Amino acid sequence: MQTRPDRILMVLPRARLVRKAVDAGHRVWSVWDPVRRDAAERGEVARYSEEVLTVDVTDESALRALVVRAAQEHRIGHVMYLGSGMGAWPVLEEAHRLGLGANPPQSHLLLGDRAALCELLHGHARLGVCFRRVDLRTELHAAVDELGGPPVVVRSLARDVDRRPVLAPGPGALEAWAGRTPGPYLVEEFLAGPQYTVSTLSVDGMHQVVGITATRTGGPPHLVALEHVHPAPLGDRESAEIRSAVCALLDLAGFEHGPADITVVLTGTGPRIVSSRPGFSRDGIPLLLRLARGVDLEAAFFQTLTISRCLPHTDAVRTAGAAFFQLPPGRLTAVADLDEIRALPHVHAVHFPFRPGDPVPGMTDGATVPGFVVVDGANAEETAERLAAVRRLLRAEAEPAP
Incomplete structure (x- = not known):
């Protein structure tokens, strides 16, 4: 099959990624699930796409057939699924079989699945985390004892179950x-220390750490991210250790090309990997990189598809931060001052996905945090003050859910 390197098939893309791919000189065909995605986002995707192809992503056979047919009909040069959600594995397999995927599917599995990542790092002197995989609830206490006792981090590995x-x-x-x-379960040692989110871009097997962002989390049980600040306040030695650990992980996983998002805890014995995922960072971190460093990581990735080179290093000239709104769970009855917040000159993004009458979930993971705001400042102190001021401005009322 003769392909065109400037043609991309994207599965369940975000609209801004389609726009940036087009801005980089590519033509994009988008695959969309009309049941799972909102109409407004689809409209923006369609605006920049050559065509929007619809399919039920839970129908694996239909999804595979659509990827193959679209790749052949439109002489696609790259098939992309920039995430790890529903439908990712069939798309990655077909892309690899057609020779149109940037990475072997296994590398996405290793980076996107915590149990697979623990197995990959097992025995690694610097990166490995002590863990036990157990099948039955009655075996949990023995596993905890083998890890030295509580506290421990646990998650279910059962299909169709909350894996937070x-x-x-x-x-x-x-x-x-x-x-x-329900089980089976993954039990891991708890890693104490400051947490960092590392944004990387790999080009033909060369891994580049574009930025390290400090992440402040809440308390147990879910340790939800409350705030991101970029650049992270790190010394040269700590920064070098984190960069080395992250690049070693990408090598072990066989990840060759594209963005990845890796979470590291800096323990008393050095950095340890606690999670990773292929694709771009969430929670506004790409915007933090752009505000603080002038680097648009998303746009740069699409440029690497035609010009195979890493990004030039840039130092941060400002500080940028993202803070998550903290609302009590229940049904939202009123919200005020969002427009006032958006109008502030140092506010660059406000994401608040709820309207009065909507249910607000509890803060149990990054996917259910009720919105965030992104600001910048001359330094870390000014940025922290601005984030705190925005939090005070937001006035929201909720009644307990029935």
Whole structure:
């Protein structure tokens, strides 16, 4: 099949990624699931796409057939799924079989699945995390004892079950969680120390750390991210250790080309990998990189598809931060001052996905945080002050859910 390197097939893309691919000189065909994605986003995707192809992404046979047919009909040069959600594995397999994928599917599995990542790093002197995989709830306490006792991080590996990690500080919390969560389970040692989100871009096997962002989290059980600040306040030695650890992980996973998002905890014995995912960072971090460094990581990735080279190094000239709105769970009854927040000159993005009457979920992971704001400042102190001021401005009222 004769292909065109400037033609991309994107599966479930975000509209801004389609726009940036087009701005970089590519033509994009987008695959969309009309049931799972909102109409407004589809309209923006269609605006920049050559065509929007619809399919039920839960129908694996139909999804595979569509990828093959579209690639052949439109002489696609790159098939992309920049994430790890529903439908990712069939798309990655077909892309690899057609010779149109940037990475082997296994590398996405290793980076996107926590159990696979633990197995990959098992025995690695610098990166490995002590863990146990257990099948039955009755085996959990023995696994905790083998890891040295609580606190431990646990998650279910069952299909179609909430896989969010939970910090169990003691036997009571572990039993309460396991009583409502089926196995098998992954039990990991709890890593104490500051947390960082590392944004990388790989080009033909060469890995580049574009930026390291400090992440402040809340308390147990879910350790939800509350705030990101870029650049992270790190010394040269700590920064070098984190960069080395992240690049070693990407090599081990066989990741060759594209963006990745890796979370690291800097422990007393050095950096340890706690999670990773192929694709771009969420929670506004790409915008933080652009505000602080002048680097548009998303646009740069699409440029590497035609010009195979890494990004030039840039130092941060400002500080940028993202803070998550913290609302009590329930039904939103009123929200005020969003327009006032958006009008502030140092506010560059406000994401608040709820309207009065909508249910607001509890803060249990990054996917259910009720919105965030992105600001910049001359330094870390000014940025922190501006984030705190925005939080005070947002006035929201909610009633308990029935």
